[in-house]
Amino acid sequence: MRALCWHGTGDVRVDTVPDPRIEHPRDAIIRITACAICGSDLHLLDGYQPTMESGDILGHENMGEVIELGSEVTNLKIGDRVVVPFTISCGQCWFCQKGLFSACDRTNPNAELAAKAMGQSPAGLFGFSHMMGGYSGGQAQYLRVPMADVGPIKIPDSVTDEQALFLSDIFPTGYMAAENAQIQPGDTVAIWGCGPVGQFAIRSALMMGAGRVIAIDEVPERLAMAEAGGAETIDFSEIDVYDELMSRTAKRGPDSCIDAVGCEAAGHGAADAILDKVKTAVMLATDRVHVLRQTIMCCRKGGTISIPGVYVGMADKIPLGAAMNKGLTFKMGQTHVQAYTRPLLEKIKSGQIDPSFVVTHPAALEDAPEMYKKFRDKKDGVIKVMLRPGG
Incomplete structure (x- = not known):
């Protein structure tokens, strides 16, 4: 598949990388239909986030179509349109049970590394350094979604990608x-x-x-x-x-x-x-x-x-x-996204807000390196870039 990868400060490229696969019964694989460049991605581009490694796939604002499911994911089906929270949360630990999803105790495999820097480890995050779990992001054609029985929210056909995508983060x-x-x-x-x-x-x-x-x-x-x-x-x-x-x-x-x-x-x-x-x-x-x-x-x-x-x-x-x-x-704090997706989706469906207002630059995934630099440098009126991996 094609994916936007970090190769060092100021250096991001669209590379051909292996497709993701199911690694755990609670995983899902989605075909990305829309993703976006976030302001916090610029901290990665500019080299301020430690523990990045060359080849890491970026992107934590993701949505798409479910194409494969692990055996323990029963709340989704193949073909569902879903938005994926940028926080990866188990739904079962003490913090998740209190609705503090970005503080999940179980989803950062590099918790010891994070604890040395912060005292305790927060949840794993998509596309945001090895200190935060080393998970591949979704500025790519496909994405493995861990804990897919907890995070992704199904989107009705009446809500467009441009309206739904930003439930993932912003x-x-x-x-x-x-x-x-x-x-x-x-x-x-x-x-x-x-x-x-x-x-x-x-x-x-x-x-x-x-x-x-x-x-x-x-x-x-x-x-x-x-x-x-x-x-x-x-x-x-x-x-x-x-x-x-x-x-x-x-x-x-x-x-x-x-x-x-x-x-x-x-x-x-x-x-x-x-x-x-x-x-x-x-x-x-x-x-x-x-x-x-x-x-x-x-x-x-x-x-x-x-x-x-x-x-x-x-x-x-x-x-x-x-x-x-x-x-x-x-x-x-990092956002407890899973606590907000459903009530905010209702605000979109009822017409209280149309999040698509923020999109200024729709683009293809192959344009991502150029769009990162325009966004960082505040050129060409860029406020929000929405990428379509399909073109």
């Missing part, structure tokens, strides 16, 4: 980010980053009753999409974010702040952002945390900071004293 991630923000009716929510997750966080916050959403970015097409979704906007390349948020909130600050940027934040001249950039360039640090620092300084006293943006390692100079003295609450 729609639940944006929704959980808004949920973690502990929004009360009428609250003001500030969201840093108007990439795909930020766009879904905007719409989710408004669905949850936010009175105002203020979205922060510098890319014109992202800001325009945020405004189309109901947000006020701030272009951080032109306006001081702290001063502007204080002005718009009568000096109180937003009730909740969402960091939908993560470890590769830009800062345009801010001293801390320049230092972050220098340190990561020479690999003295893995995370540029300008946005996280800014959320702490901007959030109102007693407010909540929600972090869906991916961080991968150690971070410097976080104003923990400000966070403590202001009484801030932090909620973060």
Whole structure:
């Protein structure tokens, strides 16, 4: 089969690799009909995620048609259209039973490696390094899906691939980010980053009753999409974010702040952002945390900071004293996707939201290397790339 493979920092290629096969009775094999490039894939492209190996197949936003099933998978049948959560979860361990699917105790075969870095291991993830299990991703023609009796959700014919695909990650991630923000009716929510997750966080916050959403970015097409979704906007390349948020909130600050940027934040001249950039360039640090620092300084006293943006390692100079003295609450984490797919599918079916709005660049799998670079460099108006392995 053809698959998009990582070969080192800045080097991804479409290669011919062996087809996946059933390895466990709870496996399924799906023929990928649609997949997507995620912002967190760029952390792999840029070399910030450790334990990648040359030849690893990327991709964790996947859907397709079931073509083969293990003997213990009884909830699916051949020919079903399914969306696959990016988190691989057993459904049986203590964490899965509590709905904490991204903390699954059983699906990371390299749990010892992850525990050395994090204290305990999270769930295995598709296409996201050997520390996270070494599972092949779905930017490919076919995908092996472990724990297929727990993860995949069947999609009715009335819902298109463009509407359903993002149940695999960015729609639940944006929704959980808004949920973690502990929004009360009428609250003001500030969201840093108007990439795909930020766009879904905007719409989710408004669905949850936010009175105002203020979205922060510098890319014109992202800001325009945020405004189309109901947000006020701030272009951080032109306006001081702290001063502007204080002005718009009568000096109180937003009730909740969402960091939908993560470890590769830009800062345009801010001293801390320049230092972050220098340190990561020479690999003295893995995370540029300008946005996280800014959320702490901007959030109102007693407010909540929600972090869906991916961080991968150690971070410097976080104003923990400000966070403590202001009484801030932090909620973060990889998304518990399986907890959200069914209720969010109902929102799609009922017309409350059409996730296809986020797709700006449909493309073929063979175009993936070029599209990765356009997405990373914010060229050609790219906000979300949806790939069709069939052409």
